[in-house]
Amino acid sequence: MTVDDTRTTPTTQTPEESVTLSLWRGDARGGELVDYTVPAQEGEVVLDVVHRIQAEQAPDLAVRWNCKAGKCGSCSAEVNGKPRLMCMTRMSTLPTNEPITVSPMRGFPILRDLVTDVSYNFEVARRIPTFKPGPPQADGTYRMAQIDIDRVQEFHKCIECFLCQNVCHVIRDHEENRTNYAGPRYFVRLAELEMHPLDIIDRRELISRELGIGLCNITKCCTEVCPESIHITDNAIIPLKERIVDARYDPIAWLGRKILRRPDPTPASVAAAFALTSQPHIAPAKTGPPDISTR
Amino acid sequence: MARGNRDHPRPEDFLMPEFETHTFDVLIIGAGGAGLRAAIEATERGARTAIVCKSLLGKAHTVMAEGGVAAALGNVWPEDSWQVHFRDTMRGGKMLNNWRMAQLHAQEAPDRVLELEAWGALFDRTPDGRILQRDFGGHRYARLAHVGDRTGLEMIRTLQHRAVANGVEVFMECKIIRLLKGADGAINGALGIWRESGTFVVFGAKSVVLASGGVGKIWKFTSNSWESTADGHALALWAGADLIDMECVQFHPTGMIWPPSARGLLVTEGVRGDGGVLKNRDGERFMFRYIPPFYASETADSIEEADQWYDNKRDFRRPPELLPRDEVARAINSEIKANRGSPHGGIFLDIASRRSADDIRRRLPSMYHQFKELADVDITTDPMEIGPTCHYIMGGVRVEADTTATTIPGLFAAGEVAGGMHGANRLGGNSLSDLLVFGRRAGWHAAEHALGRPGEVVLDPDQIEEHSGQALSFFEHDPNENAYGIHHALQDTMQDLVGIIRTESELIEALQQLDGLSERAGKIGVEGHRQFNPGWHLALDLKAMLSVAYCTTLGALERRESRGGHTRSDYPDPDPKYFATVNMVTRMHDGAVTVVHEPLPEMPDDLKVLFEEPHK
Numbered sequence: 001m002t003v004d005d006t007r008t009t010p011t012t013q014t015p016e017e018s019v020t021l022s023l024w025r026g027d028a029r030g031g032e033l034v035d036y037t038v039p040a041q042e043g044e045v046v047l048d049v050v051h052r053i054q055a056e057q058a059p060d061l062a063v064r065w066n067c068k069a070g071k072c073g074s075c076s077a078e079v080n081g082k083p084r085l086m087c088m089t090r091m092s093t094l095p096t097n098e099p100i101t102v103s104p105m106r107g108f109p110i111l112r113d114l115v116t117d118v119s120y121n122f123e124v125a126r127r128i129p130t131f132k133p134g135p136p137q138a139d140g141t142y143r144m145a146q147i148d149i150d151r152v153q154e155f156h157k158c159i160e161c162f163l164c165q166n167v168c169h170v171i172r173d174h175e176e177n178r179t180n181y182a183g184p185r186y187f188v189r190l191a192e193l194e195m196h197p198l199d200i201i202d203r204r205e206l207i208s209r210e211l212g213i214g215l216c217n218i219t220k221c222c223t224e225v226c227p228e229s230i231h232i233t234d235n236a237i238i239p240l241k242e243r244i245v246d247a248r249y250d251p252i253a254w255l256g257r258k259i260l261r262r263p264d265p266t267p268a269s270v271a272a273a274f275a276l277t278s279q280p281h282i283a284p285a286k287t288g289p290p291d292i293s294t295r
Numbered sequence: 296m297a298r299g300n301r302d303h304p305r306p307e308d309f310l311m312p313e314f315e316t317h318t319f320d321v322l323i324i325g326a327g328g329a330g331l332r333a334a335i336e337a338t339e340r341g342a343r344t345a346i347v348c349k350s351l352l353g354k355a356h357t358v359m360a361e362g363g364v365a366a367a368l369g370n371v372w373p374e375d376s377w378q379v380h381f382r383d384t385m386r387g388g389k390m391l392n393n394w395r396m397a398q399l400h401a402q403e404a405p406d407r408v409l410e411l412e413a414w415g416a417l418f419d420r421t422p423d424g425r426i427l428q429r430d431f432g433g434h435r436y437a438r439l440a441h442v443g444d445r446t447g448l449e450m451i452r453t454l455q456h457r458a459v460a461n462g463v464e465v466f467m468e469c470k471i472i473r474l475l476k477g478a479d480g481a482i483n484g485a486l487g488i489w490r491e492s493g494t495f496v497v498f499g500a501k502s503v504v505l506a507s508g509g510v511g512k513i514w515k516f517t518s519n520s521w522e523s524t525a526d527g528h529a530l531a532l533w534a535g536a537d538l539i540d541m542e543c544v545q546f547h548p549t550g551m552i553w554p555p556s557a558r559g560l561l562v563t564e565g566v567r568g569d570g571g572v573l574k575n576r577d578g579e580r581f582m583f584r585y586i587p588p589f590y591a592s593e594t595a596d597s598i599e600e601a602d603q604w605y606d607n608k609r610d611f612r613r614p615p616e617l618l619p620r621d622e623v624a625r626a627i628n629s630e631i632k633a634n635r636g637s638p639h640g641g642i643f644l645d646i647a648s649r650r651s652a653d654d655i656r657r658r659l660p661s662m663y664h665q666f667k668e669l670a671d672v673d674i675t676t677d678p679m680e681i682g683p684t685c686h687y688i689m690g691g692v693r694v695e696a697d698t699t700a701t702t703i704p705g706l707f708a709a710g711e712v713a714g715g716m717h718g719a720n721r722l723g724g725n726s727l728s729d730l731l732v733f734g735r736r737a738g739w740h741a742a743e744h745a746l747g748r749p750g751e752v753v754l755d756p757d758q759i760e761e762h763s764g765q766a767l768s769f770f771e772h773d774p775n776e777n778a779y780g781i782h783h784a785l786q787d788t789m790q791d792l793v794g795i796i797r798t799e800s801e802l803i804e805a806l807q808q809l810d811g812l813s814e815r816a817g818k819i820g821v822e823g824h825r826q827f828n829p830g831w832h833l834a835l836d837l838k839a840m841l842s843v844a845y846c847t848t849l850g851a852l853e854r855r856e857s858r859g860g861h862t863r864s865d866y867p868d869p870d871p872k873y874f875a876t877v878n879m880v881t882r883m884h885d886g887a888v889t890v891v892h893e894p895l896p897e898m899p900d901d902l903k904v905l906f907e908e909p910h911k
Contacts, residue, residue, distance in 0.1 A: 027826070043554020045669070055779035059830030060823030064351070067520040069560050069665065071448065072354040088668055111491055112827040122352065122467075130460040131415030142412055143424035149417045153442065156417060156449055160353055196415065 019091060021049055022099035023061065027112045035099055040091070046102060047075055047086035050114075062113035070227060073161030077114050078103045083163045083225045107166035118162050120178055124186045127210070133198040148197045155192035155236060157228040160185065164222035164232060170215045182211035184222035184232050191236035194243065208244040213237065314759060315496045318752065319345045319464070320745035321738070322485060322500035324471050324527060327355035328447075328730030329710025329737065330506030331454035332407075336738025337504075338461040342745050344738075345464040347487060347498065349522050352465050353455050356508050356520045357730065360447025361563035361661065363429055363439025364731070365724030366404035370425045372436035372608060377401040379435050382905045384725060386589075387433040387619045388689070388718020389859040390875060391540065394898040395696035396716040400725070400732050407731035408440050416453040418442055430568040433619040433722040435593075436608060437568075444563045444659045450727060469496060471526065472835055473762040474503060474534040474706065475754060482534065482705035483752040486762050490832060493825025495763050499752040501745035504737045505531060505692060505701075505708040510544075512836075513844045514685035514794070515786035518550055518561035527712035529839030531692040532846065532883050536701045539714040539878040540690035541843070542850035543860045545721055546795045548573075548623035550684025552641035557669045559684040562644065562662060564723040566679075567616045569658050570605060571646035573627065574678065575635040582615035585626035590618055621720040621859050624683040628795050631682065641682035647675055683795055687726065689717040689860055690850065693880065698740040699733055705744065709737035715878075719859025769834045772820035778833040781816050785840060788812070793848050798864045802852040809848060813841045842888070849890045850879040 019040040022033045036053045047065055054061045065075040068087045075086040080094065080101050094100050108116035136142050164184035171177050182190065190207055193199050207213050222232045230236070321337040323330045326348035337344040348355065367380040381401035385392050408426065412418065418440045419427040428437045442449040459465070468490040475484040475497075484499040507527025511519025532538055549562040567573075575581045586594045594615050595601035601614030616623065627642045637643055646655055652675035656663050659674070666672040666679060691714030692701050699707045710730045717725060792805035816838065821831040850861075856870035857863050869875065877892040 041555065043670070044556045048556040054829060055777075055783070059774075059777060059779060059821070060828045062827040062829060065521055066350055066354045067356075067359050069359060069520075070668065071445070071661070072350075072358050072520065074350065074354050090669070115491075115827050118351065125456075126459060130456045133413055133415075136413070141409060141425065144417070144420055145424050146420040149420065153417055156442070156452065157445065158452075159358075159448065193415075196417070199415070 019049060019096060020099040021046075021053060022101045023050070023053070023058075023113070024101075024103040025058075025061070025113050026110070028110050031110070031113075033101065033103070040096075044091045045087055046079055046084075046089045046091060046094075046100070049091065050086060050102065062111070062115045064115050071159060073159035073227075076105055076161045076163050076166065078105060083166055085161060085163075085227050088227060105162070105166040107168070107172045108162070121160070121162050121165055121183075121185060124182050124211075125189070128182075128186060128189060128193070129201055129203060129206070131193055131196060131199055132201050134200045142198055144197050151235060152192050152195050152197075154230055155188045155195075157230055158185065158188055159228060161227060163225045163227065167221045167225050168216075169219070169221065170212075177212065177215060180210065180212045181215050182207075182213070184216075184237065186211065187213060187216070187240055188230060188232055188236045191240050194240065204244055207240060213240055213244060216241075314763075315494065316499065316754075317345065317466075317496070318484075318499035319343045320500065321345075321502045321504065321741045322347065322498045323504040323506055323738075323741075324485065324530070325355065325506035325508060325710070325712070326350075326352055326455075326465065327357035327506065327508055327710065328450055328454060328727060329712075329734035330355070330504070331451065331458050332731050332734030333504045333506055333709055333738035333741065334458045334463040335454065335461055336735045337742040338458075338463055340739060340742040340746075342502075342742035344742075345466060345498070345500075346458070347466040347469045347471060347485070349468065349470050349490070349526075351467050353451055355451060356523055357447045357451045357727070359518070359520060359561065360450070360727055361444040361561060362431060362565035362568065363441030363446045363724050364404070364408055364450065364727035365431070365434060365438045365722065366408040366440060366728055367401060367436075367438060368405045368408065368426060368428060368440065370421055371428045375436040375438060377405075378905055380404070380438065381902070383434050384722060385718065385906070387722040387725075388720055389869065390718065391543070391858060391878070391895065392718030393696055393715030393896055394902060395896065396694075396733070397718075398902065399696060399736070400716060400729060403732045403735075404728040407728065407735065411450065411453050411731070414453050414457045416442075416449050418449070429565060430605070430617065431564050431723040432567065432617040432623065434724065435613075439565075439568070439724040441565070443657070444565050444661050446727065450730075466496070470832060470835060471530065472766055473758070474530050475758050476534065476703075477753060477755070480704065482703055484754055485530075486759055488766065488835070491827055493828060493831070495759075495766075497754060497759055499754050501705065501748045501752060502741035503706050504699075504741045505706065505712045506710050506734065506737065507712045509711040510688050510840070510843050510847075511685050512782075513785060513789050513840050513847070515790035516550065516559040516683075517685040518547055518559055519685070524836035525839045525843035526836070527708070528688075528691060528846070529842045531701060531703075531706065531708065531712070532842055532881070532888070534703055534706065535883065536703050536706060537693040538690060538846055538881045539693045540719070540850065541688070541714075541846040541881055542854050542879060543689035543717075543719045543858075544685065544847060545620055545687040545689060545860045546624045546683040547686035548620055548627050548683055549644055549679075549681040550686075551665075551670065552637075552680050552682040553639040554670060560665065560669070561684065561686065562679060562681050563659070564620070566644060566646050566659060566662060569646065569654075570649040571644055572614070572616050572649065573623070574643040574645055575630050576637060577635060579635075580616075581630055581635070582618070582623070582626055585622065585629070586615050586618070587622060590622070594618065619720055619722060620686075621862075624795060625862060627681075627683055637680045639680050641680040643678040644681045645678035647677055652676070687711065687721055688847075689719060689721055690714045690847070693878075697736070699737040700740060700744075705748075707737045707741045707744075709733040719861060766835060769819050769821040769831060770825075772818055774820035774822045776815050776819045778816075778819050778821070778830055778837055781812055781819065782833060782837055782840070785809075785812055785837070785844060789844055789847075793844070793851055796862050796864050797851050799852065802848055805848045806845070806852070809841060809845050813845075816841055845888055846881040846890075849888060850881055853879050853890045853892070
């Protein structure tokens, strides 16, 4: 059976109890939308229909998914052009008088069908110095008030679906920014570290110089698509921008640097401290021994 | 239309000696909680370590854990201690547990949780700023450290950042299809397939840790994610390792039942821990009718007593809704069968009438979201409809408690893939702590084993060629048999014949059906090419699922009693004289699976005392 055999009649002739998905099929070299019609079932989400198409008509249809419960962030795609998790998009919320288009995230290179290459995100993750706490209490534990961690817990809700990275036009429209811009997901990660009551590392220079927070012009596209409703722009990015500004333009600190002729704490020194520069990407095919910590 | 290379691959194109090869001291299969914790430990002990996982990093099934991680921190109830946790765990497991694993688990869980906090995890807090703990079934005291109802996400993210910072190499979207053995019979590597390209990759390793999770996708209604296809259990079986207690499968009492597409999705036990109650069609809190003698002395027998327990655990006994999961699942099953169920064939779980809307949204945000989005139900005003769903396998690879070493040199196992820790039934919250305690021990002993093994591993090209050839053979067959169809048939067989309640005739019928399905699975024809082809991946997964389904069914047939997650309608009671003292051990010999009874390790007297004490 070839894919073309599965082409179905136009929707105008489709019985009412059917549903037609127009799925993007192809690979890095190109592709096209292919219509598949299956009987409609009660209470389904888009991913259910994709699965039935896979089981009955297109066994090699490539799609990423794991939990089908909105908890893992694997099945990100664009449904009728809107970035969504397929597992949390009810069919009943979509117009059925025309085919429902399901296409891969446009912000990432295509691998096959609905699957994209999201390795860029894991490369950015490697550039961020991880959490480091100050000393614990005498009994070896840490004390924190709930009120002091509420805002950081919001950032910890991120399921890494990368929909925010997908829609951020700083990278979506400007390929060249991929090396000097972390993207909304990683501003959320940086905000969680910077605002963690126990963390003692100052990442502000890294955030401004290497990870390019200044490029974000607060269009809030990321916030709109977040399936976890994290207030990415208001609660993560804007406060980070304010911290950077405070660090950079504090007149007393500026005067101190001038008078004492001390250089800025450079991003290189920050990065060197954590041996994070030019980390190769996460997988596959790496050569040479890994960076082994013996802490 | 451009759809890439549609030519069927020819085996001779790929059976060349130039396989992509990587070598490590320690190779970890699986990147859930156990695999990540093992990787962190192995790197910190100086071993060159890699993780290989079927999905992207951070998506493993651990991410779906909701309610919390059990550890006797004593932050809410200072009376709690490892001894009480140990006793609860053993009793919850109906005493089939490996006592030493349960002991290590109870003793080490608090340190493992505190360690996560030092790595950046943010658990919900007590008023004095310590880690808050919540009530769960079978636990005498509020014991589960948690983050709302998304504790697994917090854990996996914390471990993932730590592992990456430690320099662990991660091979994502790569499926291991076979363990490789050296001439001495020890495990020395694994053969995998890149999902993206469909090409093979060979890992040489002095130690291999199985941390591959569970088997839930063998059943039709399951809370498990795509990945839970029994890979690790099967890899161990095929390599000659022992599996124990494979008949002990946990059906979680509260899965969603409506809409049909959401059926099986987990509803956290935290709903009941936080005050939710189970009601039948008549509005009756029916659990009071299902208190087994084993738990009668510690379970409230009136609504008045049960409702006071949440605030006063010293003077009152636990509500029956918080009996261990096996008891609650059986009770729900009985109510539904007696036609006292809800409109869609489940039972009502009600927290709306018990707690304020604000409390519910704060304590159970993802449950609120899940029901609102998928079922149009507002759980702050209406009850949820729930029913049992396949959730966890207590059985698994037989390991040595202290080292997690399996019966094959060089092979270790931790987390859900390992057996023994949870006996015949796992308590909620004990899985996340299991991952941490035994993940660490696996990483530690795998590193020690690897660093003590001189020279380089020598891989056997014959094994690599044999198994890669088998994996490609699916492309040669006619596409008359389709992997999806066989998977659905397998799920129907197991759901209908090897479900919550089992009986001899049905188990024999299941074995016959499994034989038929295995034969059909051998003839699966895969359409398309090797690049990211889910039909092919499922054909490979099915091989594992069928092997493991057979072990479960065989164990279930052999254990002629009811105990924990294994209930036989033809042997409805536990057998304290004989079956309480033996593990069902399944192993593969010359391609055939056999089952034998072997004695449980005996608990020392100083621990036995803990079970004699009069507990209220």
